[in-house]
Amino acid sequence: MTEFESKLETALLEHDNSEDASHDLFHARRVKLAALEISKRRNEGDHEVLIAAAYLHDLVNVPKNSPDRAKASTLSAQAAEPILRNLTVSDEQITSIQHAIEAHSFSAGIEPKTIEAQILQDADRLESVGAIGIARTFYIASSMNSGLFDGGDLFGENRDLNDKTYAVDHFALKLLQLHKTMCTKEGREVAKERTDYMIGFLKQLAAETGFDYPAGNERWS
Structure with a gap:
């Protein structure tokens, strides 16, 4: 670990008063590694900007069920x-880092205008798919007192999907479609692989x- 990274980790830990394990230091480290990997594969992007943005992108953590959730990335910047x-x-670089932090959030809806912002957004969204995505989905659902799934209608074929009530509904409402929102070709490729893993799960x-998987339903495919 470089001195630059060490200082950023120290700053993050000093600032973090949250007990949210889905947005902790290890989440930041994984986002950093994913961002650097995408950057290296593309051969573009300022690594210092990406590293700093990855460590500080969730500096202000607003709960997902809060009406102020969309403000979290701007507050973090x-x-x-x-x-x-x-x-x-x-x-x-500070301006670039702040923009990347602001634009990384799905709920904020801010367009990433630099390659660093695009890479950070992809790297953060990769945390929502694959094995990590499955684990984080059920962890967050538990923290929000949501149920795991509807045991009588697993895939919502005879009801409206509601991911505030059932964790599994979140896959159809958001996670299985995330790969289509990736900014970079490299991010899309990794996200699609992880999406296929989630479908297998x-x-x-x-x-x-005791249910049949609704493979013909575009929300679940």
Whole structure:
């Protein structure tokens, strides 16, 4: 680990008062690694910007069920500035880091206008798919007191899907379609692989609970 990364980790830990394990230091480290991998495969992007943005993108963690959730990335970008001023990054890099942080959030709906912002958004969204995505989905559902799934209608074929009530509904309402929203070709490729893994999990869940998987339904495919 470089001195730059060590200082960012220290700043994150000093600032983090949340007990949300889905947005902890290890989440930030995974986002950093994914962002750097995409950057290397594309041979573009400022690595210092990506590293700093990855560590600080969830500096202000607003609960998913809060009406202020969409403000979290902007608040995080603002909170990051004094930390960045104490590091060896330029004003131009600080602006780029703050934009990447603001634009990473799905709920904020801010367009990523730089390659670093696009890469960070993809790297963060990769945390919502694959094995990590499955684990985080059920962890967050538990923290929100949501049920695991509807044991009488697993895939919502005779009811409206509601991911505030059932965790499994979140796959159809958001997660299985995330790969289509990736900004980079590299991000889309990894996301599609992880999406296929999630579909395999859902098919196994269907088999174990006595349901047929609705493969013909575009929400579940």
